Amino acid sequence: MRLILGSGSPRRKDLLAQMGIVPDLILPPDIDEDPRKGELPRPYCLRLAEEKARAVPAGPEDVVLCADTTVALGRRILGKPADAGEAAAFLTALGGRRHQVITGVAVRRGDRVLVRDSVSVVKMKRLSDAELNAYLASGEWQGKAGGYGIQGLAGALIPWISGSYTGIMGLPVAETAALLTAVGYPVWRQA
Numbered sequence: 001m002r003l004i005l006g007s008g009s010p011r012r013k014d015l016l017a018q019m020g021i022v023p024d025l026i027l028p029p030d031i032d033e034d035p036r037k038g039e040l041p042r043p044y045c046l047r048l049a050e051e052k053a054r055a056v057p058a059g060p061e062d063v064v065l066c067a068d069t070t071v072a073l074g075r076r077i078l079g080k081p082a083d084a085g086e087a088a089a090f091l092t093a094l095g096g097r098r099h100q101v102i103t104g105v106a107v108r109r110g111d112r113v114l115v116r117d118s119v120s121v122v123k124m125k126r127l128s129d130a131e132l133n134a135y136l137a138s139g140e141w142q143g144k145a146g147g148y149g150i151q152g153l154a155g156a157l158i159p160w161i162s163g164s165y166t167g168i169m170g171l172p173v174a175e176t177a178a179l180l181t182a183v184g185y186p187v188w189r190q191a
């Protein structure tokens with residue numbers, strides 16, 4: 001049984017390593033990440049995680065692990081910003097209020113796909129011009145949902161969370177361990 005991590009995210013590889021697991025193969029899927037018209041953040045995120053898991057080529061005994069992280073401001077889905085201007089708009093919208101970070105996890109073995117989500121609430125402080133400009137200049141917003149990474153400089157802008165820190169980073173390790181165990185992957189043997 002091989003474990004295939006269907007993700008190009010370095011965070012997901014690191015969080016898997018935190019669980020004592022090294023994937024046999026890393027195969028990032030290539031799917032359309034556009035939300036459907038009127039689609040709400042949570043169903044969107046679960047749909048994407050499952051679509052990613054189905055898009056990764058694997059043998060019948062292989063276990064495929066994929067995830068999707070979405071930042072939701074009310075009903076609004078904030079994906080990965082296309083450029084610094086969009087990152088600035090996201091961070092300005094997020095500052096001074098609470099938002100949700102949803103990570104959908106999908107584990108596939110053969111045709112069977114199990115999905116779970118982890119929903120966290122994050123409070124980001126209202127950003128001063130100096131904070132916003134320094135953060136944009138750091139480039140850390142690139143490739144991250146909502147335009148920030150809690151595990152880096154942005155941690156200093158976040159006074160409060162409720163939920164799962166690893167889920168916010170991109171792979172909730174408790175849910176992931178439960179799903180891998182459910183499809184027969186020996187999670188604790190590796191540790």
Ligand SMILES: Cc1cn([C@H]2C[C@H](O)[C@@H](COP(=O)(O)OP(=O)(O)OP(=O)(O)O)O2)c(=O)[nH]c1=O
Nearest residue numbers: 007008009028068069144145149150168169170
């Ligand atoms: C909110 C937040 C997101 N992120 C990252 C995790 C994800 O990599 C990214 C969301 O994008 P995703 O589309 O979930 O994943 P990805 O494109 O990076 O990788 P793949 O589809 O190949 O698995 O945002 C952080 O690293 N820290 C944070 O605090």
